[in-house]
Amino acid sequence: xxxxxxxxxxxxxxxxxxxxxxxxxxxxxxxxxxxxxxxxxxxxxxxxxxxxxxxxxxxxxxxxxxxxxxxxxxxxxxxxxxxxxxxxxxxxxxxxxxxxxxxxxxxxxxxxxxxxxxxxxxxxxxxxxxxxxxxxxxxxxxxxxxxxxxxxxxxxxxxxxxxxxxxxxxxxxxxxxxxxxxxxxxxxxxxxxxxxxxx
Amino acid sequence: xxxxxxxxxxxxxxxxxxxxxxxxxxxxxxxxxxxxxxxxxxxxxxxxxxxxxxxxxxxxxxxxxxxxxxxxxxxxxxxxxxxxxxxxxxxxxxxxxxxxxxxxxxxxxxxxxxxxxxxxxxxxxxxxxxxxxxxxxxxxxxxxxxxxxxxxxxxxxxxxxxxxxxxxxxxxxxxxxxxxxxxxxxxxxxxxxxxxxxxxxxxxxxxxxxxx
Numbered sequence: 001x002x003x004x005x006x007x008x009x010x011x012x013x014x015x016x017x018x019x020x021x022x023x024x025x026x027x028x029x030x031x032x033x034x035x036x037x038x039x040x041x042x043x044x045x046x047x048x049x050x051x052x053x054x055x056x057x058x059x060x061x062x063x064x065x066x067x068x069x070x071x072x073x074x075x076x077x078x079x080x081x082x083x084x085x086x087x088x089x090x091x092x093x094x095x096x097x098x099x100x101x102x103x104x105x106x107x108x109x110x111x112x113x114x115x116x117x118x119x120x121x122x123x124x125x126x127x128x129x130x131x132x133x134x135x136x137x138x139x140x141x142x143x144x145x146x147x148x149x150x151x152x153x154x155x156x157x158x159x160x161x162x163x164x165x166x167x168x169x170x171x172x173x174x175x176x177x178x179x180x181x182x183x184x185x186x187x188x189x190x191x192x193x194x195x196x197x198x199x
Numbered sequence: 200x201x202x203x204x205x206x207x208x209x210x211x212x213x214x215x216x217x218x219x220x221x222x223x224x225x226x227x228x229x230x231x232x233x234x235x236x237x238x239x240x241x242x243x244x245x246x247x248x249x250x251x252x253x254x255x256x257x258x259x260x261x262x263x264x265x266x267x268x269x270x271x272x273x274x275x276x277x278x279x280x281x282x283x284x285x286x287x288x289x290x291x292x293x294x295x296x297x298x299x300x301x302x303x304x305x306x307x308x309x310x311x312x313x314x315x316x317x318x319x320x321x322x323x324x325x326x327x328x329x330x331x332x333x334x335x336x337x338x339x340x341x342x343x344x345x346x347x348x349x350x351x352x353x354x355x356x357x358x359x360x361x362x363x364x365x366x367x368x369x370x371x372x373x374x375x376x377x378x379x380x381x382x383x384x385x386x387x388x389x390x391x392x393x394x395x396x397x398x399x400x401x402x403x404x405x406x407x408x409x410x411x
Contacts, residue, residue, distance in 0.1 A: 041357065041376060043308050053312045053357065077242075105242055105389075110253050113391050114381050122323065122353050123381035136323065138353055140381050140391040142240065159239055160379040160393020162353050164316060164324025177307070179315060179355035181377025181393075 025071050025079050026109060026145045026152050031194060032066045032186040036128060036137060040163050040180030044173060058168075058178060060135070062087070062128055065194060066100070066186065078103045080115060086196065087129055094196035098127050104143065112141040112156055123160070126184075132169020137182045138162050158184040225311050225360050225368050226284050227268035230406065231398040233288070235260045235329055237350060237380055239392015256390060260329045260350060262290040262299070263406060264398065269303065281305035283317060289408065290330035296408035299349065302327040306358065314356040314373055324353040331385050348385050354378035354396055371400040 038061075042054035065086040074080045085098040101115035102124040114121040123138040139161035145154045166178035191198070238257040269283040288300040303317035304325045316324045331348040358373035375396040383390035403410070 039377075041313070043313050053308055108253075111240055111242060111391060121351070121381045122326065123379050138324065138379050138381065140239075140379060140393070158393075160377075160381070160391065162324060162355070162377050162379040162393075164353060164355060177315075179313060179376060 025073075025106075026147055027068045027079075027081055027104065027143075027154055028071045030068050030152065030154055030188045031191050032068070032154070032156075033189045034064050034066050034126075034184065034186040036060075036062050036064065036126070036182060036184050038062075038135065038137065038163050038166075038178070038180060038182040040166065040178040040182075042168075042176040042178055044176060054176065057180075058176070060130070064097075064126070064128065065094075065189075065196075066126075067198065074103075077105055079106055079109065085126055086198070089129065090131075096198075097129060100124060100126050109143055109145050109154075112143050114138075114140070122164075123162075130166065130168040130178075132175065133167030135166035135168070135178060136164055137184060138164055139182065139184045141184065141186075153188050155187045156185070158182070224268045224270065224282055225358075225362075225371060226266040226282075226306065229266050229368065229371055229400045230403050231264045231266065231371070231373075232401050233262045233264055233329070233396060233398045235262075235350065235352060235378070235394055235396045237383075237390075237392055237394035239380055239383075239390055239394075241385075242389045243387055256392070260290075260331065262288050262329045263296075263401075263408075264288045265410065281307040281315070282311060286327070288327060288329065289410070291407075292330050297330070299330040300328040310360065312358060314358050316355070324355055326351070326353050328352070331383075350380055350383035350390065352378045352380055352394070352396060356396065368400075373398050 040058045042058045066083045068081050068083045070082045072080045080101060080103050082101050083099065084096050085100060086094055087097045089095050103113050103115060105111045112124060114123045123140050125136060125138050128135045139158040141156040141158045143154060143156040145152065161182040161184050163178060163180045163182055167175055168178060169175050236259050241254045241256045243252045264286045267285050269285050283303065283305045286302050287298055289296045290299045302325060303319060304314050305317055307313050307315060314325060328349045328351050331350065354375040354377065356373040356375045358371065360368050361370040363369050378394050378396050380392045380394055
């Protein structure tokens, strides 16, 4: 038999059971505290013969907040959410710095993917400020949602994340382009626990 | 001093400098064997949205890519700053080697040491698709434009080359820093997750198909 291109899928565990339909769209209105850890390589660019890969990894860590403010049901099995991103600016003030969209697969909302969840999708895109630049992270994530007594708690963790572009200004070398991978974790928080007043 | 945003960067070692930019278009005319190792989740459902099953999944997908230099093409708008290439990706589908994607990318840095997206709209990062075996089609229809079972990857990569005294590339390879797999489809399942993509140049005589 001809050797075929293959994906040997190993089902490692038992099938997960999902929450009933009544739990759907549970992320609407939630605030998430999100930790982004990036693991990138820096590239000097624009300096001719000095261009090249920095010899060591460039690590970074940042906390942002995401507020899920609307949703819709574009597909039979998916929910589409819109969210605003809050991060600290150059003056250490929390500001709404961007927005994003993501899809969850129902029932159970166990997986989070990009807004189009299809052939043109790059994942959930978030943009973070860096000193002298920005950093983009595209990711997909596993999610958990728990509802009890009218309270919803949710969390997510990336299962695939990439830094397709980014930049930062370093005092001694100038602007460095950044590329690599990342880990993104989020956990819902009560709005009273936010370090800023979003109103 | 004002505490600045926000990304606490730690450059572990001092900056080293690099080999001079003596060669370019290293990728032009090379064939690569691509190997994608993926790890993620699958979703299967019965079409009614009520019987969804999530499973962990991992596996390996193989394809071949031919690379051509596109830097001589006229560029509109803001041209990418690096050396621009086009890849042609072949995967085996229903026992036939088929072109499944034609991604573009560019190389930056001295000696083309980093591969990134082409800079064209929609190509932030290198975006490519690899086919899974057994793509399907509706009864009575021919498959057009590649199989319907595929994995979509977004990544950037580090590349390396061996060059002989004449300046010709004798070996080349690249490996993704990380790769996200934001979407994939295999028959009735959806797949998302991440992984790594690696590639080594091969002599065209070693290809498992005749590309002519």
